[in-house]
Amino acid sequence: MATTNYDFDILYLGSGHGTFDGAPTLAKQGLKVGVIEAGLVGGTCPNYGCNAKITLDFPVHLQHQVHELNPVLRGALTLDWNANLRHKQKIIEPLPDMLTHRMTDSGMMLIKGFGHFVDAHTIAVNETQYTADKIVIATGLKPRPLTISGNEWAMDSTAFMALDNLPANLVIIGGGYIAMEFATMAIAAGSQVTVILRGDHALRQFHQPLVNQLMLHLTDQGVTFLRQTTVQAIKKTATQRYEVLTEDDTLVTNGVLNATGREPNIDLLALDAIGLDSTANGILVNDHLQTNIPNIYAVGDVIDKPQPKLTPTATFEARYLAQLLGEHTTDPIDYPPIPTAVFSSPRLAQVGVSVTTAQAHPAEYRIVEQHLADNWYHQVSQSKIGTTILVFDQADRLVGATELSDRATASINTLLPAITLKLTAHEVNRIIPIFPTDESAAWKLLPHD
Ligand SMILES: Cc1cc2nc3c(=O)[nH]c(=O)nc-3n(C[C@H](O)[C@H](O)[C@H](O)COP(=O)(O)OP(=O)(O)OC[C@H]3O[C@@H](n4cnc5c(N)ncnc54)[C@H](O)[C@@H]3O)c2cc1C
Numbered sequence: 001m002a003t004t005n006y007d008f009d010i011l012y013l014g015s016g017h018g019t020f021d022g023a024p025t026l027a028k029q030g031l032k033v034g035v036i037e038a039g040l041v042g043g044t045c046p047n048y049g050c051n052a053k054i055t056l057d058f059p060v061h062l063q064h065q066v067h068e069l070n071p072v073l074r075g076a077l078t079l080d081w082n083a084n085l086r087h088k089q090k091i092i093e094p095l096p097d098m099l100t101h102r103m104t105d106s107g108m109m110l111i112k113g114f115g116h117f118v119d120a121h122t123i124a125v126n127e128t129q130y131t132a133d134k135i136v137i138a139t140g141l142k143p144r145p146l147t148i149s150g151n152e153w154a155m156d157s158t159a160f161m162a163l164d165n166l167p168a169n170l171v172i173i174g175g176g177y178i179a180m181e182f183a184t185m186a187i188a189a190g191s192q193v194t195v196i197l198r199g200d201h202a203l204r205q206f207h208q209p210l211v212n213q214l215m216l217h218l219t220d221q222g223v224t225f226l227r228q229t230t231v232q233a234i235k236k237t238a239t240q241r242y243e244v245l246t247e248d249d250t251l252v253t254n255g256v257l258n259a260t261g262r263e264p265n266i267d268l269l270a271l272d273a274i275g276l277d278s279t280a281n282g283i284l285v286n287d288h289l290q291t292n293i294p295n296i297y298a299v300g301d302v303i304d305k306p307q308p309k310l311t312p313t314a315t316f317e318a319r320y321l322a323q324l325l326g327e328h329t330t331d332p333i334d335y336p337p338i339p340t341a342v343f344s345s346p347r348l349a350q351v352g353v354s355v356t357t358a359q360a361h362p363a364e365y366r367i368v369e370q371h372l373a374d375n376w377y378h379q380v381s382q383s384k385i386g387t388t389i390l391v392f393d394q395a396d397r398l399v400g401a402t403e404l405s406d407r408a409t410a411s412i413n414t415l416l417p418a419i420t421l422k423l424t425a426h427e428v429n430r431i432i433p434i435f436p437t438d439e440s441a442a443w444k445l446l447p448h449d
């Protein structure tokens with residue numbers, strides 16, 4: 001039973017992590033909660049993002065680590081992309097059903113279809129209108145099309161992760177997360193890979209000396225990076241190949257991946273009709289995730305925000321919103337440091353105060369850089385790359401960390417509690433990690449009392 005005269009107390013638009021990590025709690029509380037989903041239940045991360053990607057990447061990263069151990073482990077390991085794809089589908093395909101149950105078992109109602117606003121309390125899906133006391137926009141991002149002739153010949157990350165076989169030759173446009181991760185996968189599967197960067201830099205939000213090391217390593221694996229290059233058009237040839245026209249050259253290829261970023265999924269929501277404020281980066285919200293229309297909230301990637309648009313951010317916001325709308329808090333949202341990683345081989349991960357910020361404020365921060373040769377554990381795995389950079393504040397507490405290595409995600413996750421909980425050297429000393437492990441090697445980097 002709705003506790004108001006509306007069809008729902010709370011109606012979510014979109015069923016990704018921003019919804020399914022919070023909304024079921026509200027339904028279990030007795031509120032009438034609905035969710036409208038136009039595509040696969042669970043949204044980007046399970047179906048076309050993190051889970052799909054990491055399943056495809058698992059053998060790629062393993063192959064990289066085995067390769068580093070040559071000649072201890074000998075012989076060529078061949079990545080069978082088609083078998084890898086089938087494994088991914090087997091792992092991923094059950095997720096929408098599983099997530100549907102997570103929501104409907106809690107009492108939520110799932111409505112399939114594309115929703116748009118009629119007024120501040122009403123969403124239309126096809127011919128049916130649904131009313132709600134509160135509405136939460138959780139529609140995420142979608143691939144940003146190229147604004148050049150031939151855009152239709154470039155695949156997006158979803159199409160790439162559904163390819164039965166990888167093209168023998170692949171051109172990737174862009175230098176962000178998707179470009180680096182997918183270049184890593186494609187080169188491991190035997191494609192010839194060219195990455196086109198419009199400027200000199202890739203992964204701008206990461207520490208550039210480490211990004212350059214990563215690019216050098218990918219170059220050694222066979223990836224070609226073209227800098228300061230603008231794609232002007234893409235053409236399809238009579239022989240089922242593509243021509244990628246740049247200012248200097250024409251690249252002939254079997255596949256083109258558009259990895260130039262994603263944009264908010266808001267253009268068809270009729271936000272103007274209800275006067276809801278948004279920008280090209282998403283929906284504007286206050287520190288309670290509330291839009292300029294008081295009964296409408298937004299969560300996850302669709303928000304215009306400084307925090308990284310990642311799954312853990314969407315999950316944190318989903319849980320906060322469930323607390324707020326369930327009337328368990330009136331506090332503003334208070335984001336902890338949010339870690340992020342590029343799942344290339346090697347991995348590049350970071351959290352907290354950046355090295356660039358620390359370098360700009362030498363009186364406030366102390367920077368410690370540790371290299372492969374200093375880390376015994378990296379030597380065990382014969383890794384060719386391993387750099388960790390730590391940033392400490394004046395009280396000698398860890399406030400930032402970045403690492404390029406095969407184990408960078410484990411290291412950064414291990415260091416996270418020290419940063420988030422602002423642990424003192426005495427508190428650090430109270431925590432004893434299992435030895436000998438990557439995690440104990442990372443923990444050892446901290447000052448102990
Ligand atoms: C290739 C790729 C790899 C990624 N890898 C990682 C990673 O390794 N780690 C990480 O943390 N993050 C990763 N991300 C980002 C992560 O997927 C997102 O941050 C996360 O999915 C955001 O969740 P969300 O709920 O905000 O939006 P989404 O998961 O995008 O959900 C939005 C949902 O809304 C639906 N929708 C949109 N408009 C409407 C409408 N009008 N009516 C009804 N339904 C609608 C969509 O169909 C979609 O299901 C990756 C993203 C991509 C594309």
Ligand SMILES: NC(=O)c1ccc[n+]([C@@H]2O[C@H](COP(=O)([O-])OP(=O)(O)OC[C@H]3O[C@@H](n4cnc5c(N)ncnc54)[C@H](O)[C@@H]3O)[C@@H](O)[C@H]2O)c1
Binds near residue numbers: 175176179260262308
């Ligand atoms: N490991 C992860 O957490 C992960 C992995 C994949 C995707 N994601 C999420 O998905 C989002 C999208 O990923 P992405 O890699 O597509 O975007 P991105 O924003 O990370 O990178 C886009 C890249 O394309 C370049 N670019 C933009 N417009 C261009 C143009 N017209 N021509 C050439 N280059 C252009 C940018 O300079 C940038 O290098 C990420 O921001 C992130 O939120 C996260």
